[in-house]
Amino acid sequence: MRKTKKQRQEQLKETISLMPFITDEELAKKFNVSIQTIRLDRMELSIPELRERIKSVATHQWNETVKALPLDEVIGEIIDLELDRRAISILDIRSDHVFSRNKIARGHHLFAQANSLAVAVINDELALTAKSDLRFKRQVKEGERVVAKAEVKGNDHKDRTIVEVNSFVENELVFQGSFVMFRSNDQKGETK
Numbered sequence: 001m002r003k004t005k006k007q008r009q010e011q012l013k014e015t016i017s018l019m020p021f022i023t024d025e026e027l028a029k030k031f032n033v034s035i036q037t038i039r040l041d042r043m044e045l046s047i048p049e050l051r052e053r054i055k056s057v058a059t060h061q062w063n064e065t066v067k068a069l070p071l072d073e074v075i076g077e078i079i080d081l082e083l084d085r086r087a088i089s090i091l092d093i094r095s096d097h098v099f100s101r102n103k104i105a106r107g108h109h110l111f112a113q114a115n116s117l118a119v120a121v122i123n124d125e126l127a128l129t130a131k132s133d134l135r136f137k138r139q140v141k142e143g144e145r146v147v148a149k150a151e152v153k154g155n156d157h158k159d160r161t162i163v164e165v166n167s168f169v170e171n172e173l174v175f176q177g178s179f180v181m182f183r184s185n186d187q188k189g190e191t192k
Helices: 005-018 024-031 035-044 050-061 107-120
Strands: 077-082 086-092 127-136 145-157 160-169 172-183
Touching: 005 024, 005 035, 024 035, 077 107, 086 107, 107 127, 107 145, 107 160, 107 172, 145 172
Parallel strands: none
Antiparallel strands: 077 086, 086 145, 127 172, 145 160, 160 172
C-alpha cells in the first residue's frame, strides 16, 4: 500500500533525524519513490541536502579541532571528533577513486581515509604514521559510502599511540587498520 505524501514526509523527517547521513538515493529506495520526489520533499520540509547536513552536524558536535593537519588535508569528511579518543569520517567513492574497467575503489583511497583519520584524532601538532597493519576485507565500488571509525587504544611507548580504524559500507566491514602513530616528545600522549 502506497503512503500518502504527508505520511511519507513524516517518515522522511524521522528517518533523516535518526540517520542524518543517509543519501537521497537510499531514501528513494526506502520509500519506493524517485530521487526527485525525495528532493522535493526535503525542500518542502526545509531539510538541507546531505553535504549541508554533514557540515551542520560536524560544526555543532565538535568541541575540539584537529591539530596534526589542516582539515582540508583529511581524506573524507570528519563528522565526529574527540581528540585522543575517537573520530569518524565518511568518504563517498566517486569515479576518480575507482579503476575505470571494473569500478572498484583503489586501495590507497581507503588507506588514505583511515590513515588521515588516525593522524587527525591525535591531540598533538606532530602526528606521523610510524607503522601500520592493514586488512582489506572486501572490494568497495563506485557509489558506495565508506564510514571510517578511529579509536585510540593506548600507547606502546611514551611517544607512540596506537589507533585502530575500522571502515564500513553500510554495516559491512570493508577495511581494518592498526596504526602506530608517532607524536612529539613534549606531549605525554596519555589516553584516558
